Amino acid sequence: GFNTVWLDENVANATLDEAVNQGFWIVPMMQLPQTDDQGNIPAQLTSQQVIGKRVSRFLDQEAVLCWDIGSGLSFEKSSLVSRSAQSLRSADPLRPLAADVWDGFQRYSRSVDQIMLGAHRWPLFTTMELSSYRDWINQKRRLAQPGTYTWTWVQTHLPEWYMQNLGVQEGQASIPEPVGPHPEQIRLMTYAAIGAGC
Numbered sequence: 772g773f774n775t776v777w778l779d780e781n782v783a784n785a786t787l788d789e790a791v792n793q794g795f796w797i798v799p800m801m802q803l804p805q806t807d808d809q810g811n812i813p814a815q816l817t818s819q820q821v822i823g824k825r826v827s828r829f830l831d832q833e834a835v836l837c838w839d840i841g842s843g844l845s846f847e848k849s850s851l852v853s854r855s856a857q858s859l860r861s862a863d864p865l866r867p868l869a870a871d872v873w874d875g876f877q878r879y880s881r882s883v884d885q886i887m888l889g890a891h892r893w894p895l896f897t898t899m900e901l902s903s904y905r906d907w908i909n910q911k912r913r914l915a916q917p918g919t920y921t922w923t924w925v926q927t928h929l930p931e932w933y934m935q936n937l938g939v940q941e942g943q944a945s946i947p948e949p950v951g952p953h954p955e956q957i958r959l960m961t962y963a964a965i966g967a968g969c
Contacts, residue, residue, distance in 0.1 A: 775836055780825060787832065796836035798869070799829045803841055803848070822858040830863060837867040837887065843893055846875030853882040860884070869922070876914035888915050891924040894960070895952050896933045901963050908967035923969045925960045927952060 774867040778787065782799075790797060829835050838859055841852055856868050871889040872879050879888055890911035894904040912921040929937075929950065937950070 777839060780829075784828070787828070788838050789858045791832045793836045795834070797829060798836050798839050799826070800839040800842075800948060801825070801855070801859065802849055804941065817820075822855075823862040826859065826862050835863075835866055837869050838863070840868050840883075842871040842889075843959045844870055844872045844875070844879070846878055849875050849878045849882055852879065856886070869919075871924070876911060878914065880916035880919040887920040887922055889924065890924045891926075893926040893930055895926050895956055896930055901959055905963040905967045908964055908969060912968050913964065921969050923964045925964060927957055 774794070775798060776790050777798045777800055778790065780799050781802050787797070815818060816958070826838070840856055840859065841848070844852060854868060859868065867885060867887055869887040869889060870879060870883070871891060873890075875890060876890075890908065892899075892904070892907065894901065899907075905928060908923055912919075915921060
């Protein structure tokens, strides 16, 4: 039932073509420009020409669902994200922008026009109950401007620390015992997220 794939903006053309040919919607993960020591962005990195060139190969495919402009974003990056979003909007005014935010929900929902704000955490294999997980998501959603579209990732993998405790080596293909997350857990987290307004 999956119909969308997130791809790094530097993905190989062959992989991009394969995803589109398989019928997937594409969400390019755009890299934010780096700032200098004073926190300034070189003007050429946010210019409409540069942004236009970076997005054109995705737009040629006509399969872009939205643009992912960052993950785990903090309050301090909101100005940088806002400027990058304006340049991206100039290159493609039709598609929405999505960002996964750690803090600064109010600022992001005000400074970036029509942004879809995401928040996530991985509750499985911790002491967090699903009801607390739902409350956490709802709290993050309520920190944004009213009416802001909010979304979340649902945990479908084991945390890295848990894998290390199991003695699983990096790059190991599989784990001999089924340890989860189980389909029922993923389903319940999805229901909790939808119940919280995502």
